[in-house]
Amino acid sequence: MEHSVIQLILQAGLVVKAVFLVLLIFSIISWAIIFYKWRLFSMADKETNNFLRIFSSTLDPKDLYVSTKRFNISPLANLFRSVYSEKTYSDRDELKRMLKRYSVLEASKLEKYLNFLATTGSTTPFIGLFGTVWGIMNTFRGIGGAGSASLAVVAPGIAEALIATALGLVAAIPAVVAYNYYLGRVNRMIVELDDFSEELVDYILK
Numbered sequence: 393m394e395h396s397v398i399q400l401i402l403q404a405g406l407v408v409k410a411v412f413l414v415l416l417i418f419s420i421i422s423w424a425i426i427f428y429k430w431r432l433f434s435m436a437d438k439e440t441n442n443f444l445r446i447f448s449s450t451l452d453p454k455d456l457y458v459s460t461k462r463f464n465i466s467p468l469a470n471l472f473r474s475v476y477s478e479k480t481y482s483d484r485d486e487l488k489r490m491l492k493r494y495s496v497l498e499a500s501k502l503e504k505y506l507n508f509l510a511t512t513g514s515t516t517p518f519i520g521l522f523g524t525v526w527g528i529m530n531t532f533r534g535i536g537g538a539g540s541a542s543l544a545v546v547a548p549g550i551a552e553a554l555i556a557t558a559l560g561l562v563a564a565i566p567a568v569v570a571y572n573y574y575l576g577r578v579n580r581m582i583v584e585l586d587d588f589s590e591e592l593v594d595y596i597l598k
Contacts, residue, residue, distance in 0.1 A: 411523030411556050415516055419563040422512045425505045426570045432465065433577050436502075439466035440584070447472075453596055467498040467581055468588050476596065484593060491589040498585060502578045506571055513568035520560015527553030 443466050450456040457476050463469035474494045481487040528550065 407526050408523050408552060408556060411519060411526070412559060414519055415523075415556075415559045415563050418512045418516050418519075418567075419559075422509055422563065422567045422570070425509060426566065429505065429570070429574050433574070436465045436467065436581070439463040440468050442466075443469040443472075447595075467502060467585055471495060471498055471585060471588065472592060475592070484597060487593055487596065488589070491592060495582075495585045495589055499578070499582050502581055503575075506574055506578070509567045509571035509574070513564045513571055516563040516567070517557075517560045520557045520563075523556025523560070524553040527556060 440463075443460050443463050446459050447456060450459060453476055457473060460469045460473065471491065471494050474497075475481075475487070475490055478490065481490050
């Protein structure tokens with residue numbers, strides 16, 4: 393079965409082959425992002441837990457700043473270091489505004505590349521559908537040229553067309569699942585950033 397699918401892809405027309413190639417590129421990039429984000433979020437969670445442990449036991453912000461320089465992925469650690477190293481705030485309100493600005497920057501880091509997963513999930517089924525429609529058009533042209541609608545004439549073109557639909561779904565489904573999963577993790581981290589920002593105001597100003 394695998395050999396026959398490969399043969400159908402190799403025997404497809406140029407347009408359908410181009411559709412297959414586009415879908416393959418989308419799929420490869422999506423999976424690269426999925427694995428990258430998995431590793432990134434896992435490391436961020438680990439660093440955040442270590443940072444919060446040190447934060448709860450360190451009273452001096454300067455000591456905390458020195459102790460957490462190795463936490464380069466944790467959004468909470470990055471937020472603290474960014475605000476503490478700048479030191480341009482003069483009162484509580486200004487510090488809150490600065491924390492809000494850096495929180496937005498950390499959130500944008502967490503959301504990076506997720507848009508591509510959303511784009512993959514929303515567009516690849518239609519790209520596959522285009523390949524399907526084109527393949528069926530070629531099938532009808534083949535029927536007209538052969539003057540026959542026998543299974544031997546119709547089957548290869550229909551199978552080629554359905555493969556395009558299947559590949560579109562194969563690219564889209566993991567991207568949609570991963571996008572929703574990672575977006576949920578991002579939202580939880582943003583809530584953590586907001587909660588930590590409130591706590592950080594008192595910690596820095598006390």
